[in-house]
Amino acid sequence: MPFHLFHLEAGSSRTLQQQIRSQLTAAILNGNIPVDMALPSSRKLSELLGVSRNTVIRVYELMLSENVIISRERSGYYINPEYRVQAVLPRSEASGNDKVHWQRFLHQKPSEQRNIVKQSHWQRYSYPFVYGQFDPQSFPVQQWRECCRDSVTEAAVGNWASDQLMDDPMLIEHIQSHILPRRGIWAKPEQILITVGAQHAIYLVSQLVLRPGDTFGIEDPCYVDVRNIAAARPANVVPIPLDNEGLIVDERLSDCDCIYVTPSHQFPTTVTMTLERRKQLLLKAAEDDFLIIEDDYEAEANFTGTPCPALKSIDHAGRVVYIGSFSKTLAPGLRLGYMVADEALIKEAHALRRLMLRQAPMNNQRTVALFIARGYYDALINRQSLIYKERWHLMQNVLARHLPNSTNPPTFGGSSYWIEGPVELDSRKLSELARADSILIEPGEVYYAHAPLLNCFKLGYSSIASDRIESGIDRLAQLINRHWGGS
CATH class of the missing domain: 3.90.1150.10 (Aspartate Aminotransferase, domain 1)
Known part of the structure; x- marks a missing residue:
């Protein structure tokens, strides 16, 4: 607890004792001081606050008499645990016009959106x-620990500890040459951006390509956070129904500026979009001039035969923004994904990412790169x-x-x-x-x-x-x- 930051006003109508007691009590009620932590001695607190020791002694004596604090022999003063439970004092002394009226400032309320509750x-x-x-039980702890350790050697630290804003070149190389070709995608390094998970990539794209009032087509049912991201833009969200071949391609797509699809493994119904339907979707996108966000969220979880190629792999016009993630293969808490798109979009996404969080954690990027390079990922x-x-x-x-x-x-x-x-x-x-x-x-x-x-x-x-x-x-x-x- 930084007691030295207590603000005491010399010219205040309240005495120094009253000010110290008030701020100590507020810190206790707000939970800023742990119950099992000893308060500073009267000598120490007087030095921190620049007041006489007698002033602090009188404050402690008063708070002791009011059962706010308790004394433990040879240990000092501690918060009375029962005081915090019983106290009904307000957390703030501000009132009237001094209070912040958050309804005036909060122009969006994402907390009110419907969400998946884990x-x-x-x-x-x-x-x-x-x-x-x-x-x-199936995670390769030893191999992951090895890669984590090697990513923080003196030589490796020099590659990621500086504030360079660029993604780890080793990871970009392995995504380009190892991960994407499995989905039939061939990309240049400047067409790949590392993100803090697939959801971050979706947010970046929506911010860049959707203006307020634009029409965003989503599958129905759909990944909930995509719907909420679009609604927060705010875009006109249009649900598009599915059949046993995936997203239905019809006139409902004509007014869309961008659509979101999960063609390989529709979320949440698991339907796989047929190759013929994928071709129809690309033709429709060209005819009506809209973009497609392809979320290939379980690209690596195929064990049923020859997978259908990614939509991006048969897109020759650059209309598809491809999004991948390591969450389903490694762990969701890793928060590492990537997007593949035309250089013009990646350039702006890189700049927007800088404004949000500068870059995805470079130590995690290097660890994943080593994990792939050593064959552990496969x-x-x-x-x-x-x-x-x-x-x-x-x-x-x-x-x-x-x-x-x-x-x-x-x-x-x-x-x-x-x-x-x-x-x-x-x-x-x-x-x-x-x-x-x-x-x-x-x-x-x-x-x-x-x-x-x-x-x-x-x-x-x-x-x-x-x-x-x-x-x-x-x-x-x-x-x-x-x-x-x-x-």
Whole structure:
């Protein structure tokens, strides 16, 4: 606690004792002083504040008599824990026109937007069908630790510790030569920008290409944060429905200035956009002159055969902004992604990123670059593919037994299933009932823009052990049968 920053006014109508007591009390009520931390001695505090020791002694004696503080023999003065609980004094002495009226200043309220709510401490649940989390048991801790250690050697530190604003050249090189070619994408270094996750890339693009009032087309259902990013711009958000071939390409796209798609593995339904539909979308974009943001969020999680090429790989006009991430392969907390686009857009995105956070953490960039260069990344992908494929088949068989006709297996792979329960089912209520039974699922209504289907929900399988999948689905099916009369 920086007691020396207490502001004492020599010409104030209040005495020095009153001022010191008032500021000490405010610090206690605000939680600025830990309960188990001894207050400075009277001699020390008097030196810090530049007042006489007797002044501080009288303040302490008064606060002691009022039970604000307590004395511990041979230890000093401490906050009375019961005082903070019982006190009803206001946190601020400001009143009337002195108070900030935040309604005047807050022109946006992102906190009021509908968002996905992730359950804290999901590891404590017996059946965590959560999406977007990683399995700590399959993560190569030793190899990651090795790369972290080598990224902070004296020679390596010189590459990333300075404020240079440029991305790690080793990581850019490996994305260019190793990651992107797997999706059929060939790019120059100046067409690649590192971001703090895929969501950061989406935000950058929306800020640069959307003016207030522009039309932004999104899939319906869709990734929630994309809808909220566009709404905050604010853009005119137009939901575009899906069928079993992906986003429907029709006249609803004609007025769009930009659209967002997840063609390889639609979020959240898992539908894969057919090659023919992708070609139709590119033709429509050329005819009506709009841009396409392609989020290839689970590009590496394919284990079902030859993957359909990325939309960007068949885009010859430069209309597609490709976004990738290391979150699903490595860990979501790493917050490292990238975008690939025409140099003109990357140049401006680089400048805008500088205004926001200058650059993605360079030590993380170098660690990931080393992780890829030493073959650990490929080994992790191969290991995850085997694990996910096993769980994918297991989920398919178990769902067919316990929740028949509720889903179609994802054709691309990925790490989740989209479930459609009985028409009368409310997935929000099901989520509450399931959580009480140590089962975590994600209700589907939040993914819809206007008319949500309450009977849909998402089951992730990246974070649940294979031997717990069947019993978890069985218990979930029992809840559905008990409350909504069957699947």
